[in-house]
Amino acid sequence: MTLQPRPGILDIKPYKPGAADAPGIANPVKLSSNENPMGCSPLARSAFEASSKNLNLYPDGGATRLRAAIGKAYNLDPARIVCGTGSDELLQLLGRAYLAPGDKVVQSQYGFLVYRLVAMQSGAELVSAPETNFTTDVDAVLQVAGEDARIVFIANPNNPTGTYISHDEIRRLREGLPENTLLVVDEAYAEYVDRPDYETAFDLAREYDNVVVTRTFSKIHGLAALRLGWAYADGSIIDVLNRVRGPFNVNLPAIEAGIAAIEDTDFQQRSAEHNRQGLAYMHQQLGGLGLDVTPSVGNFVLVHFPETKGKTAAEADAFLTRKGLIVRPVAPYGLPNSLRITIGLDADNHKIVEALTEFMA
Incomplete structure (x- = not known):
């Protein structure tokens, strides 16, 4: 083949979604993609169905009414909101707009895999900062970022660990970074968090012109199939994102x-x-089996398995799959002996516990 893509593109390993099939099982239980087991809002479903009458029409390119609804819900200026095809698209647009070959991108050790894709698509270098107890370490991030990081991606809460850092720590991170470093706070799971020291970073995005907060409709809103997300930032950043996104994205x-x-x-x-x-x-249940479960505030748990032959994460995954229970191996994150399990319906959670009780016996 004579036609070649830009250097580095063929080094990218495409993002692999959570599995959805179990061989020989007609209706497996899918707990691999952190989807909302309760479905979506009945009102959202009705609105979706009603919109089918107008499929011949282009959508509002600025998603004006949607931005207004988001602004009202969170007391944000709609002019500082941009919507995208999932928050993934917005992360990629930030890379397209602000990264050049050779730039440094920083994430925490077990950061979301899309951050690596964003960096590689732009020819940038991704550097990971060590975590402490599977939790973002602000001092480590600051040390790795130094004076030349172009973008720092922080998922809060983080996927796949389910851990978070306090709002004070997020602020300390922003204040410790250079003014020319863009801080992107990915809050895909924010609506699930129930901790007194957790707050959204909206106030930092309002205060600083180099902070972006991203959100998604895929998790608590249960609209993963529609691919819908949004970002809040200073007007200068929103202007840039509007210039690089598709006109009807x-x-x-x-x-x-x-x-x-x-x-x-x-x-x-x-x-x-x-x-x-x-x-x-x-x-409670998985810990009672002797498994180490990282404390999570998301809609999933990260479960660590022993390295003992017959009890490893890979073997547990195969065992669960044979029973029609699909979870997420996280070896690509550097966690070969761990599985991420989405919180499902009560009956599905019970099936997972029963199966792992049998597996660990």
Whole structure:
């Protein structure tokens, strides 16, 4: 082949979504992608269905009504919001807009895999800062970032660990970084967090012109299939993102369903409460089996398995799959002896515990 892509592109390993099939199992239980087991808001579903009458029309390129609904829900200026095809697209747009070959991108040790993709797509160098107890270490991030990091990506809470750092620590990070370093705080799981020292970084994005906060409709809102996300930042950054995004990057059904979802606080509250109970159950039950479970505030748990032959994470994954229970191996994150398990419906959580009880016996 004579036509070759830009150097480095063929080094990229495409993102691999959580598995959805178990061989020989007709209706497996999928707990591999951190989806909302309660589905989505009935109001969002109705809005999606109603939008099908207008599929011949282009959507509003600025998602004006959706941005207004988000702004109202979070007391944010809609002019400082941009919507995207999932928060993943917005992360990639930030890379397209602000990274050049050779730039340094920093993440925590077990940061979301998309950050690596963003860096590699732009020919930038990704450097990971060591974590402490599977938690972002601000001092380590600052040391690795130095004076020349172009972008620092921090997921808070983090995926796949489920851990978080306090708002004071996020502020300390911003204040310790150079003014020409962009801090991107990925808050995909923020709506699930129930901790007194956790706050969104919206205030930092309002205060600084080099902070971006990203959110998604894929998790607590249950709209993963529609690929919808948004970012909040200084107007100068929003202007740049609007220049590099596609003119109709958010489709009409997603806009309509997103408006209904953001307004359905009852569904959000029920989803968060179900998750709180599920997290407590999984921590207690799996810990009782002698497994090490990293304390999580997301809608999943990171479970660590022994290296003993017959009890490893890979063997546990195969055992669960044979029973029609699909979870997420996290070896690509540097965690070969761990599995990430989404909090599911009560019956599905019980199946996981029963299966792992048998496996660990």
